[in-house]
Amino acid sequence: MSTIFLGRDSQGEAQELLxxxxxxxxxIAGATGTGKTVTLQGLAESFSAQGVPVFVADVKGDLAGLAVPGSSTFKHAxxxxxxxxxxxxxxxAYTDFPVIFWDLFGQQGHPVRTTISEMGPLLLARLxxxxxxxxxxxxxxxxxxxxxGLLLLDFADLRSLLAHAADNTDAVGGEYGRISKASIGAIQRRLLSFExxxxxxxFGEPALEVDDLFRIDSGGRGFINILAADRLMRSPKLYATYLFWLxxxxxxxxxxxxxxxxxxLVFFFDEAHLLFDDTPKAFQDTIETxxxxxxxxxxxxxxxxxNPIDIPDEVAGQIGNRVQHALRAFTPRDQKAIKAAAQTFRINPDLDVAQAITDLKVGEALVSTLGEDGAPSVVQRTLIKPPRSRLGPLSPGERAVxxxxxxxxxxYDEAVDRESAAEVIAQKMVDAAETAEEVEEQGEAEVRKRPRKSRSIWEKAMSRGAKVAAGSAAGMAARKVLGKKSRANPMASGVTSAAGSIATDLAGPIAGRFVRNLVGGLMR
Incomplete structure (x- = not known):
């Protein structure tokens, strides 16, 4: 069976990942400076070489070096x-690997977007x-x-809809449940802060098509998708929620x-503790699922x-492969972490695991992986292999090339702003103002005799809404189809893959109500 070489233990035996x-x-756990990033980089290289695409968040900028070969002139060569x-x-031998750079802010990579509708109210409320x-x-x-039938694509759409709801609290609340202007105002203030x-x-279009994360190069190597996260880390909740949404x-x-x-695909979730900090129980259950x-x-x-105890027990119980770098016993919490980490490994009678965790040198780790029968291997103290690509960041010029x-x-580089809720609501206000002027000038009775403006974008939106209401059963079927659709046919349900662009009239409402995302479905 195909394996990935991780390093060798003290007896010279190869430690491998099936x-x-x-x-x-x-x-992959360990204190700062013990070698976690190097381990991650080596694993990403090996997966790519085996034809497995990788997604990794680059929180310090160091992993960008995967795109270029290492060099004997490098100071640590x-x-x-x-x-x-x-x-x-x-x-x-030194070599580079195929890389695609991504960046939520569109500065160090291709912009990563989704729509407000696809994010859904539950994850948005957490953000x-x-x-x-x-x-x-x-x-x-x-x-x-x-x-x-109102498409919620970006912040402008959501702001317009909130303002519309605030102006029509009785009408909206009468049908869906009481809402207050105070609550809407609080949401609007949070949106401003978030913005x-x-x-x-x-948020916006073109939205990310998940299929683009699965690319293979002409040599059969998987692309390594690197998300520039150094700036994103200034907003830890956005970082964690984005990765979980993905x-x-x-x-x-x-x-x-x-x-x-x-x-x-192999997905590396760096700074994983951020996903679980201040997380409500219902949301943590969703993560576990x-x-x-x-x-x-x-x-x-x-x-x-x-720290390995940053991962809740319910999630840690799903982890089969472990690479534990050194931990330092400076505080009671550190001592608890060492004890917890030692207990997660299959016992090696020749190794005091708790003591070894504090004695490990930089580039050493305790390694245990799943065997062919699914059982974890006995933990071994292991020298971790060196990466073949550059250790460290790229220059702006290298990244641009x-x-x-x-x-x-x-x-994805150019944003597209098409007709959606903001434009529809703005047009409705214009139509209402024009109608009010006509009523004042000609009288209500005369205005009512006129035919409605059938081509107004508000009416087109209402028409979409009516279609969705009439076809809710079809929408439920679309959800089932989307859940089973093949990556070879990403348009099978009439909606692009995952957070792809909403390209048809029905896509917005159907995606909004029936295919919001997994999180909404699990937490409702």
């Missing part, structure tokens, strides 16, 4: 080459840190948009495949964090 068990998830020789890596009452109001506003952080750039979209989009010889079930879609998730040669160049 590709067929990589979708059983993994953990002697250590890398010595480590390769010590491990008997006779084929060790905005809304209370239960405010989240309920947001739910009502989304439902109103669905029923009236000031630059998060509004995340996991949920992958789960919702991909078909069931069961066990395969190798995963379809996604992690537990996404492996059946062929996706392996590796959590990267300083790679972006220019990207297979996705031009696809």
């Amino acid at each position: 590709l067929s068990r990589a979708n059983r998830h993994g953990l 002697d250590k890398l080459e010595a480590r390769a020789a010590e491990l008997g890596m006779e084929d060790y 905005l840190d809304l209370n239960d009452t405010q989240e309920g109001v947001l739910q009502i506003v989304f439902r109103y948009a669905d029923d009236n 000031s952080e630059g998060a509004d750039r995340f 996991l949920a979209e992958l789960f919702e989009t991909l078909p069931e495949v069961g066990d395969q010889d190798k995963p379809k 996604v992690v537990r079930l996404i492996r059946s879609k062929g996706v392996g998730v590796f959590f990267v964090t300083q 790679i972006l220019g040669a990207s297979p996705l160049a031009g696809k």
Whole structure:
């Protein structure tokens, strides 16, 4: 069976990761400066070489070096080459790997966008840190948009819809439940704060098509998708929620495949503790469900964090492959983490695991992986292999060259602002003002005799809403189809893959009501 070489233990035995068990998830843990990033980089290289696409968040900018080969002139080259020789890596040579750069802010990579509709009220409420009452109001506003065929694509759409709801609280509340202007005002203030952080750039079109994360180059190597996250880390909740949204979209989009010889995608979740900080129990249950079930879609998730106890027990129980770098016993919490980490490994009678965790040198780790029978291997103290690509960031010029040669160049770079809720509501206000003037000048009775403006965009939106209301059964069927659709036919349900562009009249309302995303479905 195909394997990935991780390093060698103290007896010189190779420690390897079975590709067929990589979708059983993994953990890379250890204190700052102990070698986690190097381990992650080496794993990403190996998966790519085996034809497995990778997604990784680059929180420090160091992983961008995957795009260029290492060099013997690099200041740490002697250590890398010595480590390769010590491990008997006779084929060790510097090389680059196929990379696609992404950036929520569109500065260091292709912009990553989704629509407000696709994000859904539940994840949006978490991003905005809304209370239960405010989240309920947001739910009502989304439902109103669905029923009236209003596409919620970007912040402008949501702001317009909230303002419209505030001006019509009696009408909206009478049909869907009471809403208050105070709650709407609180949501609007949170939107302004969120927008000031630059998060509004995340919403709009063209939206990310998940299929673009599964690319293979002409040499059969998987592309490594690198999300520039150094600026994103200034908004930890946005970072964590974005990565979880992407996991949920992958789960919702991909078909069931069961066990395969190798995963379809490996997803590295760096600074994973941010996903679980201040997380409500219902949301944490959803995370556990996604992690537990996404492996059946062929996706392996590796959590990267300083402290293994940052991962809740329910999620840690799903992790089969572990690479534990050194921890320091400076505080009671550190001592608890060491004890917890030691207890997660299969016992090695020749190794005091708790003591070894504090004694590990930089570039060493305790390693345990799943065998062919699914059982974890005995933990071994292991020298980790060196990467073949550059250790460290790229220059702006190097990044620009790679972006220019990207297979996705031009696809996402320019935002598209098409007719959606903001334009519809603005037109309605114009129509209402014009009608009020006509009533004042000619009288209500005379105005009522005139035919309605059948081509107004408001009426077209209402028409879409009526179609959706009449075809709700068809919408439910669309949800089922989308859940099972093949990546080879991403338009099978009339909606582009995952958070793809909403390109038809029915796409917005159907995606909004029936195919919002996995998170909404699980938490309702």
